Structure formats: C-alpha cells, structure tokens
Amino acid sequence: MNIPPPPEFKAKYKNEKAGQSWKEWKQLFQVYLSAADLEEVNGKGKVSLLLHFLGPDRINLYTAFDVRPAAEANSDSNIVGVPAEDKYNLETVLLKFDQHYGNGKLPNIRRKASLGRNQHTHESLMNFIADLKKKILMCEYGEVEESLLCDRIVEGIQNTHQACC
Incomplete structure (x- = not known):
C-alpha cells in the first residue's frame, strides 16, 4: 500500500498559530510513520524523513538547534549525570521543534x-x-x-x- 506523506508544513513564524500548526503537522507525521510501517526505521532514518518532509528552511533550523552534551555525575560536587541529546533521535528532534514553535504554550x-x-x-x-x-x-x-x-x-x-x- 502506498501511503502519501503528510502535506507540507507551512508555518513560518513563532506564534500561537505556528505552534498549533506544528502540533497538528507533527501528529500527521507520526501517523504517517505508523501507517507506512516505518516505526522500526532507525533514529537517523526517521529524522531524515522528518527533515525531508519539512524542507530546506526547517533543515537549516535543525542544524542550528543546540544539542546538549553529556554531563558526568560527580557526587563530590552534587552534579547529577545527564546523557547527551542525540540529534538523530526522533523524539529529541521533535521536542526541539516543539520548543522552537512554542509547544503551543499560550x-x-x-x-x-x-x-x-x-x-x-x-x-x-x-x-x-x-x-x-x-x-x-x-x-x-x-x-x-x-x-x-x-x-x-x-x-x-x-x-x-x-x-x-
């Protein structure tokens, strides 16, 4: 079965409508992954699909995202270890886009x-x-x-x- 990809994501500015548009588009993309039986594709493959459907403007945005490095735990300094963010993990990348578009938080x-x-x-x-x-x-x-x-x-x-x- 040939499942059509989600429509082009068009919101360009960070505002309430862009946040809502992003949330709706993200849901369409996630449904597409499931319907096209792509859920088992590795993280890099899913992120590549996401960026392909989002287009060049969002690819530039993706490359500008800050990706947190790992922090090692140090009990002497009360520092809790934190794993690095993975720019090839779909959930991490979606969260970055959520944050960029305000996660609809108004x-x-x-x-x-x-x-x-x-x-x-x-x-x-x-x-x-x-x-x-x-x-x-x-x-x-x-x-x-x-x-x-x-x-x-x-x-x-x-x-x-x-x-x-």
Missing part, C-alpha cells in the same frame, strides 16, 4: 479562543464539538475540562434542540 490566548467559540451557522454539531474539545484540551484546564466543554456546548450551540449535555 494558555490564556487559547482559553480566550475556546471560551468564545460558538457553533457556526452551517457547522454540524459533531464538528463543533470536536473543534471545541480540541481547543479546550489545549487550554490545560485539568479536571474541569469536561465541565467546561459541556458548558461551552450548551452556550455556543446554534440550534438548542441539538444540545447533548
């Missing part, structure tokens, strides 16, 4: 967007709920997420006969 802006989210005129109830749930999950509300989701559905729904909570 909870107050995300909260404003989710709290103001209402169902659009021709939007299905399920699409509204799915989008709202995605937005609320990114807000880091913790234990009250489900209650907030239900409140926003009830408050933001266009057709009150569709309410589900």
Whole structure:
C-alpha cells in the first residue's frame, strides 16, 4: 500500500498559530510513520524523513538547534549525570521543534479562543464539538475540562434542540 506523506508544513513564524500548526503537522507525521510501517526505521532514518518532509528552511533550523552534551555525575560536587541529546533521535528532534514553535504554550490566548467559540451557522454539531474539545484540551484546564466543554456546548450551540449535555 502506498501511503502519501503528510502535506507540507507551512508555518513560518513563532506564534500561537505556528505552534498549533506544528502540533497538528507533527501528529500527521507520526501517523504517517505508523501507517507506512516505518516505526522500526532507525533514529537517523526517521529524522531524515522528518527533515525531508519539512524542507530546506526547517533543515537549516535543525542544524542550528543546540544539542546538549553529556554531563558526568560527580557526587563530590552534587552534579547529577545527564546523557547527551542525540540529534538523530526522533523524539529529541521533535521536542526541539516543539520548543522552537512554542509547544503551543499560550494558555490564556487559547482559553480566550475556546471560551468564545460558538457553533457556526452551517457547522454540524459533531464538528463543533470536536473543534471545541480540541481547543479546550489545549487550554490545560485539568479536571474541569469536561465541565467546561459541556458548558461551552450548551452556550455556543446554534440550534438548542441539538444540545447533548
């Protein structure tokens, strides 16, 4: 089976939209690795695939990432040993891109967007709920997420006969 690669990642600037775009694209890439049965490829191969799909601008960014060297433990100086970061480890590289794009960490802006989210005129109830749930999950509300989701559905729904909570 020939699995198409993820679409080109287009965000160019570090901001909330770039962080969210990166998070969504990263998920598509991870699904692609699994669907194309590439999970067993070695780290360098996965990183190469990632960079290939990201393109030249992100390759330049990758080469500029700081990669932490190993630190040896020294109990006399209370220094804890830390392994070196591996620039050919996919998780390490994805984390570096997460950090670059802000990991989508602007909870107050995300909260404003989710709290103001209402169902659009021709939007299905399920699409509204799915989008709202995605937005609320990114807000880091913790234990009250489900209650907030239900409140926003009830408050933001266009057709009150569709309410589900």
